[in-house]
Amino acid sequence: MLSVLRKARLKEKEMRILMLGLDNAGKTTIVKRIMNEDITSVSPTLGFIIKTIDFRGYKLNIWDVGGQKTLRSYWRNYFEKTDALIWVVDATDRIRLGDCGEELSGLLLEERLMGASLLVFSNKTDVDGCMSDDEIRQGLKLDAINTHKWMIFRCSAVTGQNLDEGLEWIPQHNTGTCRENIMGQLLPDKFGGDMP
Numbered sequence: 289m290l291s292v293l294r295k296a297r298l299k300e301k302e303m304r305i306l307m308l309g310l311d312n313a314g315k316t317t318i319v320k321r322i323m324n325e326d327i328t329s330v331s332p333t334l335g336f337i338i339k340t341i342d343f344r345g346y347k348l349n350i351w352d353v354g355g356q357k358t359l360r361s362y363w364r365n366y367f368e369k370t371d372a373l374i375w376v377v378d379a380t381d382r383i384r385l386g387d388c389g390e391e392l393s394g395l396l397l398e399e400r401l402m403g404a405s406l407l408v409f410s411n412k413t414d415v416d417g418c419m420s421d422d423e424i425r426q427g428l429k430l431d432a433i434n435t436h437k438w439m440i441f442r443c444s445a446v447t448g449q450n451l452d453e454g455l456e457w458i459p460q461h462n463t464g465t466c467r468e469n470i471m472g473q474l475l476p477d478k479f480g481g482d483m484p
Contacts, residue, residue: 302347304369309376310388311355314411317445319352346459367400372458379410379418385427405461406438407454414444437461
């Protein structure tokens with residue numbers, strides 16, 4: 289009986305996280321940085337990669353799925369039992385911000401993702417001339433999201449800036465199957481980023 293209770297308790301602390309975003313946003317580099325792996329040789333993900341990390345008492349199973357246009361129709365195959373969606377945005381790619389927002393909007397309509405919290409990693413913010421928090425928030429229409437609890441973190445897969453803070457937010461704000469309207473927040477950048 290005790291062993292069953294232990295397994296149930298461990299299961300409660302296990303989370304399935306789906307990491308998506310357009311190609312070249314830095315998803316795989318983020319995963320490699322989180323796993324303390326070498327980030328000097330990263331190639332485009334042509335399918336998916338699953339990595340498991342023990343993070344502050346939680347077992348996080350991160351599904352990193354390729355973002356090329358030809359692969360996006362397959363994203364739906366990974367929605368089942370997702371606790372949190374990490375959406376990675378290339379903060380240097382103004383040209384595709386509209387496409388990025390459209391893809392995210394489509395995902396948030398998916399019934400199998402209802403109840404999943406949304407963490408937006410605004411990646412590559414260590415690059416001069418990257419977009420501000422405001423530009424990304426508006427481009428993704430984050431303020432209009434009332435179906436998922438969300439947060440945006442400025443981050444850098446190269447330096448590791450705010451990656452742990454983002455992962456920390458996920459278990460603290462996992463909504464499970466909650467379908468009520470919830471408002472997102474913008475977290476100030478601890479390293480001098482702009483705020484609205």
